[in-house]
Amino acid sequence: MSMNRQELITLIEQGKRFLESQKRLGIEWIGFRWDAAAGKSKAEILEPIRFKALACRACTLAKERRSVVWGEGSLDAPVVFVGEGPGRDEDEQGRPFVGRAGELLNKMIKAMGFQREQVYIANIVKCRPPMNRVPEPDEVAACHPFLEAQLTVIQPKVICALGRTAANNLLGIDAPMGMLRGRVFEWRGIPMVATFHPAYLLRNPSAKTDAWKDLQKVMNILGMKK
Ligand code: URA
Numbered sequence: 001m002s003m004n005r006q007e008l009i010t011l012i013e014q015g016k017r018f019l020e021s022q023k024r025l026g027i028e029w030i031g032f033r034w035d036a037a038a039g040k041s042k043a044e045i046l047e048p049i050r051f052k053a054l055a056c057r058a059c060t061l062a063k064e065r066r067s068v069v070w071g072e073g074s075l076d077a078p079v080v081f082v083g084e085g086p087g088r089d090e091d092e093q094g095r096p097f098v099g100r101a102g103e104l105l106n107k108m109i110k111a112m113g114f115q116r117e118q119v120y121i122a123n124i125v126k127c128r129p130p131m132n133r134v135p136e137p138d139e140v141a142a143c144h145p146f147l148e149a150q151l152t153v154i155q156p157k158v159i160c161a162l163g164r165t166a167a168n169n170l171l172g173i174d175a176p177m178g179m180l181r182g183r184v185f186e187w188r189g190i191p192m193v194a195t196f197h198p199a200y201l202l203r204n205p206s207a208k209t210d211a212w213k214d215l216q217k218v219m220n221i222l223g224m225k226k
Helices: 005-024 042-054 088-093 100-111 137-154 164-171 198-203 205-221
Strands: 079-083 120-123 158-162 184-187 190-195
Touching: 005 137, 042 137, 079 100, 079 137, 079 164, 100 198, 100 205, 120 137, 158 164, 158 205, 164 184, 164 190, 190 205, 198 205
Parallel strands: 079 120, 079 158, 158 190
Antiparallel strands: 184 190
16 A cells, blocks of 8 residues: 555554553553553453543533443454444443444344344443534544543454444544445454444334345454354
8 A cells, every 4th residue: 555645644643643542541552562451451451441431521521421331341342333422321321322222233233143242332422412412523532532442452353333423433534324334444453344323223224234234244254154
């Protein structure tokens, strides 16, 4: 892959910002090994970062939240599902995808041959945007180090982005769903597949056939039989 000078500068700046954000969360990198990780389990690395999230007041979403919805699942998950942000049910319970969209996500996970506990589920923002609006860029930016830490530590074999907000924010682009689906992207070397958000599928059940194709792509990457 050849890069022009501007692309190279952008890449270096992104890398610098990533390392700085990880450092703020207490993750020290040496080369591409995190020093703090030496001898520590994934849970031991993530737990202090989760505590920082629980106390986070970096954006205005902190004002109205009832919970910080950190995420849940196996830290050895082969696949991490990334949604947009907590809704009312999630804000009340402090867990991701527990409302109606969550019920559908559970079915999608089961259809793939997993139990919910075997995968990991997180969101772009950890606090509920008022009226379930799409999170603002400054809110996404404030929360991004937490998701970066989760994905970096878990190192899934594949990331499944649920909806346009999740996919675009992971990739740092602004593309329509039509361009995001049906392709395998990469997030820091980890394959990433985008599919419809379960809430969209509840409103548009006919899109479920396409969503299943996306999930099959995820299963393919995992080398699972369909
Ligand atoms: N929608 C999301 O994007 N995330 C949740 O956790 C719940 C609903």
